Amino acid sequence: MKLDTRQAAELLKQQDNVLILMHKNPDGDTIGSGYALYYALTDMGKRAALACSDPIPDKYGYMTEPVQPLTEEPSFVVAVDIADVQLLGDLEETYATRVDLCIDHHMSNTLYAKDTCLYKTAGATCEIMTDIIGKLGTDITKRIADCLYTGTATDTGCFKYSNTSSHTHLVAARLIEAGADYVAINREMFDTKSKNRLLLEQAALSGMEFHFDDRCAVITVTREMFARTGAKEADLDGVSALSRQVRGVEVGVMLREKEDGSIKVSIRTTSWVNASDICRHFGGGGHIRAAGCVLNGPMEAAKARLLEQVEAALKEQAK
Amino acid sequence: MKLDTRQAAELLKQQDNVLILMHKNPDGDTIGSGYALYYALTDMGKRAALACSDPIPDKYGYMTEPVQPLTEEPSFVVAVDIADVQLLGDLEETYATRVDLCIDHHMSNTLYAKDTCLYKTAGATCEIMTDIIGKLGTDITKRIADCLYTGTATDTGCFKYSNTSSHTHLVAARLIEAGADYVAINREMFDTKSKNRLLLEQAALSGMEFHFDDRCAVITVTREMFARTGAKEADLDGVSALSRQVRGVEVGVMLREKEDGSIKVSIRTTSWVNASDICRHFGGGGHIRAAGCVLNGPMEAAKARLLEQVEAALKEQAK
Numbered sequence: 001m002k003l004d005t006r007q008a009a010e011l012l013k014q015q016d017n018v019l020i021l022m023h024k025n026p027d028g029d030t031i032g033s034g035y036a037l038y039y040a041l042t043d044m045g046k047r048a049a050l051a052c053s054d055p056i057p058d059k060y061g062y063m064t065e066p067v068q069p070l071t072e073e074p075s076f077v078v079a080v081d082i083a084d085v086q087l088l089g090d091l092e093e094t095y096a097t098r099v100d101l102c103i104d105h106h107m108s109n110t111l112y113a114k115d116t117c118l119y120k121t122a123g124a125t126c127e128i129m130t131d132i133i134g135k136l137g138t139d140i141t142k143r144i145a146d147c148l149y150t151g152t153a154t155d156t157g158c159f160k161y162s163n164t165s166s167h168t169h170l171v172a173a174r175l176i177e178a179g180a181d182y183v184a185i186n187r188e189m190f191d192t193k194s195k196n197r198l199l200l201e202q203a204a205l206s207g208m209e210f211h212f213d214d215r216c217a218v219i220t221v222t223r224e225m226f227a228r229t230g231a232k233e234a235d236l237d238g239v240s241a242l243s244r245q246v247r248g249v250e251v252g253v254m255l256r257e258k259e260d261g262s263i264k265v266s267i268r269t270t271s272w273v274n275a276s277d278i279c280r281h282f283g284g285g286g287h288i289r290a291a292g293c294v295l296n297g298p299m300e301a302a303k304a305r306l307l308e309q310v311e312a313a314l315k316e317q318a319k
Numbered sequence: 320m321k322l323d324t325r326q327a328a329e330l331l332k333q334q335d336n337v338l339i340l341m342h343k344n345p346d347g348d349t350i351g352s353g354y355a356l357y358y359a360l361t362d363m364g365k366r367a368a369l370a371c372s373d374p375i376p377d378k379y380g381y382m383t384e385p386v387q388p389l390t391e392e393p394s395f396v397v398a399v400d401i402a403d404v405q406l407l408g409d410l411e412e413t414y415a416t417r418v419d420l421c422i423d424h425h426m427s428n429t430l431y432a433k434d435t436c437l438y439k440t441a442g443a444t445c446e447i448m449t450d451i452i453g454k455l456g457t458d459i460t461k462r463i464a465d466c467l468y469t470g471t472a473t474d475t476g477c478f479k480y481s482n483t484s485s486h487t488h489l490v491a492a493r494l495i496e497a498g499a500d501y502v503a504i505n506r507e508m509f510d511t512k513s514k515n516r517l518l519l520e521q522a523a524l525s526g527m528e529f530h531f532d533d534r535c536a537v538i539t540v541t542r543e544m545f546a547r548t549g550a551k552e553a554d555l556d557g558v559s560a561l562s563r564q565v566r567g568v569e570v571g572v573m574l575r576e577k578e579d580g581s582i583k584v585s586i587r588t589t590s591w592v593n594a595s596d597i598c599r600h601f602g603g604g605g606h607i608r609a610a611g612c613v614l615n616g617p618m619e620a621a622k623a624r625l626l627e628q629v630e631a632a633l634k635e636q637a638k
Binding site: 176 | 477478479480481483484485486487488489491492493495496501502505506509510511512513514517521524525527529533560564565566567589
């Protein structure tokens with residue numbers, strides 16, 4: 001059944017011995033909404049615990065206190081920010097058919113849970129969770145506010161992305177009132193990077209090429225760059241978006257040399273070129289402003305083939 | 320006299336033939352609050368105009384429509400986001416003693432106007448202007464919302480800085496409801512840079528040095544880098560903040576070689592070192608987390624002298 005936030009709060013009030021599931025490769029929104037609910041339920045005197053197939057990244061340490069496992073089988077299972085049971089990772093086998101309540105904002109939610117509280121226009125599950133916890137009758141404490149602010153800010157690019165709404169800002173206002181340490185959280189989430197990430201970014205950006213009257217920018221990431229900088233796969237997060245940061249660039253391309261020598265392509269466009277169309281030409285796909293495909297190496301040959309298609313797409317406008 | 324936003328709105332309602340002054344080197348907040356007030360007054364059928372000692376930068380073109388000068392001497396003069404008459408630039412001589420109403424959020428406001436509407440805890444003058452226009456009895460149209468959102472977002476670092484409050488978010492919610500094109504505005508203000516700026520940033524960051532167990536990072540900007548990249552003075556805006564972007568860095572330093580060969584130093588600290596104390600040692604000063612000073616060149620000698628003081632400051636913690 002579909003529940004609104006009031007109904008979800010009423011359902012949660014009746015439970016005890018609750019297990020909260022977060023998705024694999026956990027991000028700020030699943031961790032923030034999961035821990036916020038955990039703190040709220042335990043503040044209400046209930047027994048609760050959290051589970052995730054992967055470890056919580058260190059950078060979220062400021063909001064994740066140690067959690068003891070439940071001493072018996074859970075009586076009620078909640079999934080937060082999980083659109084599909086596949087995203088449970090190793091926990092899928094155990095819990096795929098046992099989720100009592102799913103709280104989520106993804107359009108792609110498969111309605112796998114017994115009850116689902118789904119708001120597709122919310123920028124983050126933490127926005128929905130703020131409304132639910134506000135209706136549980138327990139305080140939004142500082143540690144709860146830190147969790148909910150983290151998920152709200154990270155999923156909306158600090159209120160920059162199009163999934164931000166006036167409701168997102170109303171939630172942020174409420175969480176700041178409740179004591180969220182937004183300055184430190186935003187610095188850690190948006191303005192801090194590892195030294196390895198910085199070195200990888202530098203290596204990639206220093207070789208940035210411009211084509212077609214600077215309307216296309218190309219970033220190249222080689223295996224050698226990873227080896228030289230000590231960076232890991234995760235350090236590449238967000239680098240492809242940097243390909244379109246220069247004013248006037250319509251098509252940003254990142255070419256990444258994989259272990260097997262093939263070339264992974266990420267395309268980001270600014271305002272009118274269809275990135276998905278370009279990638280479909282090579283058997284890939286995606287969204288209109290962000291898409292990807294894989295080409296055979298070596299790098300220079302792949303780049304030349306891709307740039308042919310980018311040039312054709314840019315010429316379309318002239319028509 | 321000090322006015323609240325209701326009183327400022329009442330005063331403005333009674334005026335016609337209004338000149339609105341913006342500060343020199345205009346930024347998003349003075350331009351946003353100035354144009355928003357201009358649009359609101361003209362929407363109300365009043366005659367109004369804008370003046371600034373410097374040209375409006377091109378990047379604000381999306382919200383600045385052409386404005387005709389007044390055909391006679393202004394009957395009422397409003398200054399927006401201007402803490403001191405010196406900030407009027409070339410307009411100081413003409414208007415320093417003729418400002419009827421100042422609307423501002425700077426603590427340092429000298430109360431030079433006949434009436435002043437000052438909210439020191441506001442993150443931006445545009446926050447205050449939103450409240451005033453809301454009380455004028457005219458609509459917050461899309462073009463007014465674009466102006467007010469721009470100033471609110473730019474002065475608060477897109478809601479990241481400590482001057483952001485719950486009120487800032489309530490204002491943002493209202494402006495999004497009124498149609499502010501926040502996605503395009505944020506991309507232009509925060510995620511877009513000129514090619515010259517990117518090249519300068521790359522040149523500076525590629526030589527980043529780490530000292531004292533990576534607790535200090537140093538960026539060096541030489542005259543040669545400006546010549547090679549074609550970047551201008553303004554392209555250096557915000558680069559000094561990048562010196563503390565690496566996790567674990569407490570003291571970020573930018574050293575900039577000036578035309579006369581002296582070295583301009585900017586220090587940014589993360590959480591406990593007093594940047595102002597370090598700079599005072601060299602005759603400079605500033606704030607606890609951001610300060611500056613000027614040293615004699617050459618670069619390497621200046622860097623060595625500065626790093627001595629940084630090391631001493633970092634050792635203070637061990638005590």
